[in-house]
Amino acid sequence: MKVLVTGGTGYIGSHTTVELLANGHEVIIVDNLDNSSKIVLDRIEKITGKRPDFIEGDVLDTDFIVRVLKDNRVDAVIHFAALKAVGESVADPLRYYQTNVGGTVSVCKAMLATGVNKIIFSSSATVYGDQPIPYTESTPREPQNPYGRTKFVSELVLADVAAANPDFCAVALRYFNPVGAHPSGEIGEDPNGIPNNLMPYISQVAAGQREKLSVYGNDYPTKDGTAIRDYIHVADLAEGHLAALQKIYDPGFHTFNLGAGHGESVLEVIVAFEQATGQTIPYQFADRRAGDLAEYYADAALAESQLGWRVKRTITDASADAWHWQSGNPNGYKNVV
Numbered sequence: 001m002k003v004l005v006t007g008g009t010g011y012i013g014s015h016t017t018v019e020l021l022a023n024g025h026e027v028i029i030v031d032n033l034d035n036s037s038k039i040v041l042d043r044i045e046k047i048t049g050k051r052p053d054f055i056e057g058d059v060l061d062t063d064f065i066v067r068v069l070k071d072n073r074v075d076a077v078i079h080f081a082a083l084k085a086v087g088e089s090v091a092d093p094l095r096y097y098q099t100n101v102g103g104t105v106s107v108c109k110a111m112l113a114t115g116v117n118k119i120i121f122s123s124s125a126t127v128y129g130d131q132p133i134p135y136t137e138s139t140p141r142e143p144q145n146p147y148g149r150t151k152f153v154s155e156l157v158l159a160d161v162a163a164a165n166p167d168f169c170a171v172a173l174r175y176f177n178p179v180g181a182h183p184s185g186e187i188g189e190d191p192n193g194i195p196n197n198l199m200p201y202i203s204q205v206a207a208g209q210r211e212k213l214s215v216y217g218n219d220y221p222t223k224d225g226t227a228i229r230d231y232i233h234v235a236d237l238a239e240g241h242l243a244a245l246q247k248i249y250d251p252g253f254h255t256f257n258l259g260a261g262h263g264e265s266v267l268e269v270i271v272a273f274e275q276a277t278g279q280t281i282p283y284q285f286a287d288r289r290a291g292d293l294a295e296y297y298a299d300a301a302l303a304e305s306q307l308g309w310r311v312k313r314t315i316t317d318a319s320a321d322a323w324h325w326q327s328g329n330p331n332g333y334k335n336v337v
């Protein structure tokens, strides 16, 4: 298949591109490089021996996406391009609605204009909000912040477009907490400034770039008092996209949780990282952060039964791979010549 991957130079998009190329698909990446680098293309080529086509541009430019779809005879779209920082979305919600919801509307318009009927969309476990665990796909969606609401509204857009267009197939994949890197150490998560996520933060502490980790909250009603999340290796996530691309053809709107189906506490992640890497992670306890939930994890049974997909890798694998990436690329893709 010929696949348009929006946001394909980003963290999850680059790993999924590797998986697509390794399985014989052709990839055209569209990215405006807002949060990524063209160096990723060299790295993807180094891993796979194939260079994806790349066109710099914005998903909000519908005419541009129409041209890309037409000129390249694209069969399906995987739509990663979005903004993803929860705190930023609280401070600047319109930017998030514009890029995330507007981007989804724009991509769908371009698809309808060109007869491309299949889209796989990056959704998130944040669409659920504070609900009983584990989350199944039918758990009510009550996102707690603007970022989560942009994902929820984008899902509604896709469901409505699928309802109005009988050939349209939209698959929303609700990711839990993506971690790790490609085992080659060539591609990985490259946050700008202070990392928002736990594993990149731990990696930077291990590398001596940050003094210590703050563990937000040690009085949650969990086994050790720290917050529990469902961590999923980014290579498992990439395989989930391949499964959705190859197995789901029925028109309509489909959703799948992509998670491990169990959670790890912050302290368990620290121990796993230390054991996998031999590094020591100094940490201190800090107050809970507003809006953080105590514990959530996926019920991933639907993905297993319908996509034939389940995670293969552990938090220890993810830690080893994240450290391989971090130690080989202390500044991420920055300053690479």
Ligand SMILES: NC(=O)c1ccc[n+]([C@@H]2O[C@H](COP(=O)([O-])OP(=O)(O)OC[C@H]3O[C@@H](n4cnc5c(N)ncnc54)[C@H](O)[C@@H]3O)[C@@H](O)[C@H]2O)c1
Binding pocket: 006, 007, 008, 009, 010, 011, 012, 013, 030, 031, 032, 033, 034, 035, 036, 037, 057, 058, 059, 060, 079, 080, 081, 082, 083, 084, 099, 103, 122, 123, 124, 125, 175, 176, 177, 178, 197
């Ligand atoms: N990483 C996570 O923890 C996580 C969890 C759940 C869902 N998601 C979703 O997965 C997707 C990918 O996330 P990621 O972690 O790879 O993020 P990322 O920032 O690494 O990748 C997103 C890419 O989209 C590009 N982009 C942003 N706005 C664009 C625009 N208007 N036009 C074209 N390109 C644009 C960026 O330059 C970047 O390369 C996002 O939709 C995100 O919301 C991520």
